[in-house]
Amino acid sequence: MTTPAQGLHPHVLTALGLAITAGEYPPGSVLRTDELSQRFDVSRTVVREVVRVLESMHLVESRRRVGVIVLPTASWNVYDPQVIRWRLAGADRPRQLRSLTVLRSAVEPVAAGLAAAHATPEQCRELTEQALGMVATSRGRQLEAYLVHDIAFHRVVLNASGNEMFARLGDVVAEVLTGRTHHQVMFEDPDPAAVTLHVQVAEAVRERDAVRAEELTRQIAVGALKELDVLAP
């Protein structure tokens, strides 16, 4: 299964990144650039660039006279969106989804509280719009449309928090929500209680009620965690 890509560098990078994050090479494994260049049928130049990138993600370490050593999971840059995507595509996706959801449960309530304080009128409007969109698509098997609004909603909250670190988690949340919808058994429509909570969060932010926005978002997070427990105990 060769990964499709426009250039050689992206091709080799994703191939190696996927293989390593999938645990195909256990920590301590040694790769050599010449061997890789042969295997992928590219020049050493390309391989070296790829290795440098993997090194910056702390997936591997390059040592003279030894080769390219695969590092243990503990040292990986698990916040790198690229790494997250690779891992979500692999086997320990459930574990990954869980740890990301826990992260969400910590961050999003605080972000919502800040959003209540800092959101611009435009952001309030957008938030309400997405919440209403969720309501509209919450019944009758419109899961894909619902997902779009759900992602947009959470992204607005994170952006409106005014905190750069929170804002950058928008992609992570998008991955998690997408994963949940696509991967898990989604015969049923979304939980009506959750939908209501989203509407109420939009309300709280609009009314500048930080405490309420935080608490309501915390309830959403608790719901998401419970959902995980049901499906992967």
Added chain:
Amino acid sequence: MTTPAQGLHPHVLTALGLAITAGEYPPGSVLRTDELSQRFDVSRTVVREVVRVLESMHLVESRRRVGVIVLPTASWNVYDPQVIRWRLAGADRPRQLRSLTVLRSAVEPVAAGLAAAHATPEQCRELTEQALGMVATSRGRQLEAYLVHDIAFHRVVLNASGNEMFARLGDVVAEVLTGRTHHQVMFEDPDPAAVTLHVQVAEAVRERDAVRAEELTRQIAVGALKELDVLAP
């Protein structure tokens, strides 16, 4: 001011990384590899590897027939420890410290709650030890020694949470605490109230009291935020 480094690649990487994160090149600026290779007196090979790494951090984007374009802050990988270090070394260090502290305030309480549930006896012991170390060094201008215990304490909590994403924030917390101690006016010994709170957190974790551990850690976080407000309003 050439940055010291063992290899050529790290040298050029840190030089460029620092320059870009410092805003020396405004977003949209265009660099050319030939020019860079001349400026740093290294081969194009080295420059290309560096550019690829910067590209993976979303600091720049390389386009054919155009050059290497500096991207706006919004697209940077702000969770990359390397990027964090570069930015903390630069001019908007205060803003950076604030956003990282807010992140801490969201994550650490939840992590402490989880730690109360998951910490091994060894981790409990370590936690208590570090808390006692903080007490012992909290008076008489032993700020450096205190810092070591402080960092170790928070690192143990994050690790003990059992959540990979939390654990990887240990380095970030270390940077923030170090920055606070070294950068700010630290004529006074640490706040005794904060020291006490740390001891109590260790206690709560030992007693498996998740709610209390979370609440106490939240108080520590609130204190840290207040401290920031005093010094950079």
Added chain:
DNA sequence: GTGACATAAAAGTCATACTTTTTGTTCCCG
């Protein structure tokens, strides 16, 4: 057994030649 030393293996660096993509320009035709 221990320590100094030699060897070789692999990454690191460099220079150069060539390919590919993209953009800006020019020129022709309507």
Added chain:
DNA sequence: CGGGAACAAAAAGTATGACTTTTATGTCAC
């Protein structure tokens, strides 16, 4: 005068070969 198509140049992307540097490892003398 305007628009579009062909063209040319610029810069990144790729490939290759030669050389340097570091360092693990084996060897030999003591």
